[in-house]
Amino acid sequence: MQSFKGRDFIDIADFSKEEIEYILYTALELKRRLFLKQEISLLKEKVLALLFEKPSLRTRVSFELAMLQLGGKALYLGPQEVGLGKREAIKDVALVLSRMVDGIMIRTFAHSNVLELANYATVPVINGLSDLHHPCQIMGDLLTIKEKKGRLEDIKICFVGDGNNVCNSLVVASAVLGLETWVSTPPQYKPDAVVWEWAESASKKSGAKIVYEADPSKAVENADVVYTDVWVSMGKEAEYEARIQYFKPYQVNSNLLSRAAEDAIVMHCMPAHRGEEITDEVMDGPQSVVYEQAENRLHAQKAILALILG
Ligand code: CP
Numbered sequence: 001m002q003s004f005k006g007r008d009f010i011d012i013a014d015f016s017k018e019e020i021e022y023i024l025y026t027a028l029e030l031k032r033r034l035f036l037k038q039e040i041s042l043l044k045e046k047v048l049a050l051l052f053e054k055p056s057l058r059t060r061v062s063f064e065l066a067m068l069q070l071g072g073k074a075l076y077l078g079p080q081e082v083g084l085g086k087r088e089a090i091k092d093v094a095l096v097l098s099r100m101v102d103g104i105m106i107r108t109f110a111h112s113n114v115l116e117l118a119n120y121a122t123v124p125v126i127n128g129l130s131d132l133h134h135p136c137q138i139m140g141d142l143l144t145i146k147e148k149k150g151r152l153e154d155i156k157i158c159f160v161g162d163g164n165n166v167c168n169s170l171v172v173a174s175a176v177l178g179l180e181t182w183v184s185t186p187p188q189y190k191p192d193a194v195v196w197e198w199a200e201s202a203s204k205k206s207g208a209k210i211v212y213e214a215d216p217s218k219a220v221e222n223a224d225v226v227y228t229d230v231w232v233s234m235g236k237e238a239e240y241e242a243r244i245q246y247f248k249p250y251q252v253n254s255n256l257l258s259r260a261a262e263d264a265i266v267m268h269c270m271p272a273h274r275g276e277e278i279t280d281e282v283m284d285g286p287q288s289v290v291y292e293q294a295e296n297r298l299h300a301q302k303a304i305l306a307l308i309l310g
């Protein structure tokens with residue numbers, strides 16, 4: 001296993017199965033110590049800049065709290081202040097921040113912005129969501145599945161809805177870890193083709209089973225995890241009317257959920273559009289683990305931060 005120190009966290013594909021498992025193990029340990037009220041100042045006086053070009057609740061709060069709980073500090077930089085690539089070139093933002101802070105988290109539109117920032121920054125860069133990937137979300141989700149199901153292997157995960165950033169990162173993680181993941185999206189809104197091709201090839205090595213099935217009722221058959229996300233991601237609001245018509249059969253409601261395993265858990269990265277991709281009944285129902293998922297963002301990111309900045 002390579003050392004984590006100084007590495008970027010941009011795409012789960014950049015890490016091995018062993019490394020992902022080690023991050024999850026560290027997250028569980030940090031979560032345990034938090035509940036025991038043990039102080040862990042692994043990042044004493046370290047500062048993380050949070051560059052946001054899109055809104056956030058979970059990502060912002062969990063990163064700020066993660067730094068605070070590890071003895072460091074986070075600085076929120078909103079779109080009005082920085083104007084990434086508009087007020088100032090990404091290269092200059094990277095070089096200036098690298099002289100002042102110990103790490104940079106970025107939430108942006110084009111994934112190439114994350115790569116460009118990381119290319120010029122001399123401190124670690126963490127992807128807090130791009131149009132292509134949301135790796136920190138999936139780390140928290142893997143932790144949640146592990147806690148709820150006791151394992152990641154020998155379970156069927158089914159993502160239903162839009163083949164978006166969350167779906168792409170889930171597919172990548174499954175390919176790296178050797179998991180069984182089914183994806184059910186309208187044919188027009190499949191996961192990214194390059195990501196899918198990479199995952200198929202990585203699956204040959206890891207033993208993962210990655211399946212696309214356009215029919216959601218077939219895809220969720222006996223699933224242990226049913227995962228959904230919004231049909232219109234941030235930045236795609238203008239496509240709302242054009243998109244929404246294709247997604248109606250992909251709603252996670254009681255009827256669809258009844259086809260999954262009896263003890264299936266329901267996941268959503270949130271924010272949720274209740275009544276669109278998920279009904280109130282399912283979101284508030286006994287199988288939903290959405291709030292545990294949200295909380296686990298904190299624990300997973302603490303592990304990532306402690307390992308790469310520590
Ligand atoms: N799941 C997630 O990333 O939530 P926010 O957009 O609120 O950060």
Ligand code: NVA
Pocket residue numbers: 129164165166229230232233234269270271
């Ligand atoms: N797919 C959603 C995830 C939000 C956390 C979006 O990009 O808006």
